[in-house]
Amino acid sequence: MTFAHISAFRLVTQAPERLLAFYEALGFTIGEAHPVSLDELAMLGIHGAATRWPMHLGRSRVDLDCYDAPGKAYPDEADAASTCFQHLALVTDDVAAGWTLARNAGARPISRAGPVTLPASSGGVTAVKFRDPEGHPLELLRFPDAAEKGWGGSGIVGIDHSAIAVRDLAASERFYRAHGLSRGDATLNRGAEQAALDGLHDPIVDVVPMTPDEAPPHVELLHYKQPSGAPCPLPDVQDVAATRIVWQSASPALILDPDGHLHQTGG
Helix, strand or coil: CCCCEEEEEEEECCCHHHHHHHHHHCCCEECCCEECCHHHHHHHCCCCCEEEEEEEECCEEEEEEEECCCCCCCCCCCCCCCCCCEEEEEEECCHHHHHHHHHHCCCEECCCCCCEECCHHHCCCEEEEEECCCCCEEEEEECCCCCCCCCCCCCEEEEEEEEEECCCHHHHHHHHHHCCCEECCCEEEECHHHHHHHCCCCCEEEEEEEECCECCCEEEEEEEEECCCCCCCCCCCCCCCCCEEEECCCCCEEEECCCCCEEEECC
16 A cells, blocks of 8 residues: 555544643634544444544644543653654744743653754754644754745744654665655764763664655654663554544555554545
């Protein structure tokens, strides 16, 4: 099956009112709540009912799913190098202003000292990583060449990618290539700026973009050579850490990558 275009991301929530207020503060437009279909719940292996709130940011969509039978909360021990770590990168023209909005709305920092600008060898972006009130990781990102990448406007304008931590880079690349994604230009990120961004001691990380035919958004593989990352359990679909990437497709399925990150088609 080919992954041609990301139509949405799905986050699991156990406190939808709090999370809806948070994302609305960041500039998302909140849609009407509706029940998740029984066919989709059966495909996901979920017993009981669920409610979904669609949220839009520019051309990007994030759905909040709340299950009547809740799963586990986001694991407190997970860090930026843990394999359950999956963040959404939100593009903005002003990272400092975006971080102030997020912090005032209840964000918890991952980065050590607010926004940081990476060296040119690591892309030259300005970024800050943090968690929403339930623990989902996010990143605010400003590109030095935003116009060339097709990003315009002011404020927080859209989602560039979803970044996932992977154990075996070659295996992950094979998986995403087999589903139609192309490998972009990789960087090896390290140094004091990367440590401050990730909230980790002396990280060394391969950053490998995997791009579908229609992008943005795309998938970014984060392969930490060091540190190895705090262990975290493979999440069940109804757990807060079980973020799903939804691909445009006529055939509904739930697909796991080599590290257990969830992909949904036909949703």
